[in-house]
Amino acid sequence: MNPMNDVVRDGRLLRGARSRRTIVRRAVDVASLAGLDGLSFGGLATDLGVSKAGIQTLFGAKEQLQVAVAEAARKAFEEAVVRPASAQPAGIARLRALVERWIAYAAEPLFPGGCFWAANLPVFDSRPGPVRDALAGQQQAWRDLIADQLRRASDAGEVGVPDADLAAFQIAAILTATNTALRLGDDGAADTARRAVDGILRA
Amino acid sequence: MNPMNDVVRDGRLLRGARSRRTIVRRAVDVASLAGLDGLSFGGLATDLGVSKAGIQTLFGAKEQLQVAVAEAARKAFEEAVVRPASAQPAGIARLRALVERWIAYAAEPLFPGGCFWAANLPVFDSRPGPVRDALAGQQQAWRDLIADQLRRASDAGEVGVPDADLAAFQIAAILTATNTALRLGDDGAADTARRAVDGILRA
Numbered sequence A, B: 001m002n003p004m005n006d007v008v009r010d011g012r013l014l015r016g017a018r019s020r021r022t023i024v025r026r027a028v029d030v031a032s033l034a035g036l037d038g039l040s041f042g043g044l045a046t047d048l049g050v051s052k053a054g055i056q057t058l059f060g061a062k063e064q065l066q067v068a069v070a071e072a073a074r075k076a077f078e079e080a081v082v083r084p085a086s087a088q089p090a091g092i093a094r095l096r097a098l099v100e101r102w103i104a105y106a107a108e109p110l111f112p113g114g115c116f117w118a119a120n121l122p123v124f125d126s127r128p129g130p131v132r133d134a135l136a137g138q139q140q141a142w143r144d145l146i147a148d149q150l151r152r153a154s155d156a157g158e159v160g161v162p163d164a165d166l167a168a169f170q171i172a173a174i175l176t177a178t179n180t181a182l183r184l185g186d187d188g189a190a191d192t193a194r195r196a197v198d199g200i201l202r203a
Helices: A003-034 A041-048 A052-059 A062-085 A092-107 A116-124 A130-155 A164-183 A189-202 B003-034 B041-048 B052-059 B062-085 B092-107 B116-124 B130-155 B164-183 B189-202
Strands: none
Touching (some): A003 A041, A003 A052, A041 A052, A052 A062, A062 A116, A092 A130, A092 A164, A116 A130, A116 A164, A116 B164, A130 A164, A164 B116, A164 B164, A164 B189, A189 B164, B003 B052, B052 B062, B062 B092, B062 B130, B092 B130, B116 B130, B116 B164, B164 B189
């Protein structure tokens, strides 16, 4: 055993992990605009000034890159939307914070092409496989989070929503449609979203 | 003037129009699955056993083909959803028929990839140009149709919807989300859509 071998190996692993992060970060932006189908090892290599073979070695097949990109998008979404909202008390306050953070996430936007799932789920929803499973699971987790806050709000008597899952489906649908409206330049889209969500919470 | 020249020319125009229709019909199916970006003159030529140059002569640039495909999808949608529903009296009856026809259009589905606009608008919404304009205009016409029936229903005292445009935005958003749920294999999606729309009409 030569301890220097470990140092060399650790250095390589570290550089590999850093390269992987850099590539995935760039790939998330590309995928939010051109879709996960728009990703290519060659295109990323040109963008980042690295070798195509190096990227292929790190990710293997394109599908693995796409799954890694979906996971990175989920983490960025959690940092931008879910974590800040969790500073609010559970129930209606956290739900409203989630909606406001989501509108900011789509309007600023966090990714250049707007909502990552709005751009990619409609393309992959007809294609069984790990990319579709990842995207669908992430969308379901978002709806479950909304439904959970609605149930807590209902339990606390803050709102009278008879079916939390149905209301969560509606709120998520409204936000996805708001993302499209924002991309199309509809200046009133954020206000429309707030009024639509208010309507559901009052129902 | 040789009348035979007109006959020859008319024959060519007729064959050209038929070829155009055949190509566009095939392209609508491809675009509902792979998206309008997934269309290529070469791919369509192979699928249909015709020459790539012939397709290029008929359509010119890919963008013109994409606009022609969007227009063909709109016509097919009108035949499948809008026209049958217009047999019902204006107001709540026609609105419910539009919703039921839309669910059938997405569930059967009319296009192999499900709703044409759900698949393509999220990809083109960040790209200014004639394809985006066509898709956005078609979506707006659908919302306007729903809003118009809601206003007629409200005027007739059939429902109490204070803001028809807002309710139309919500109904269209629910239907788009339902299309994704159907593609993902959610058997309860059609029932969820009906309950969500009922909730809006009761509000």
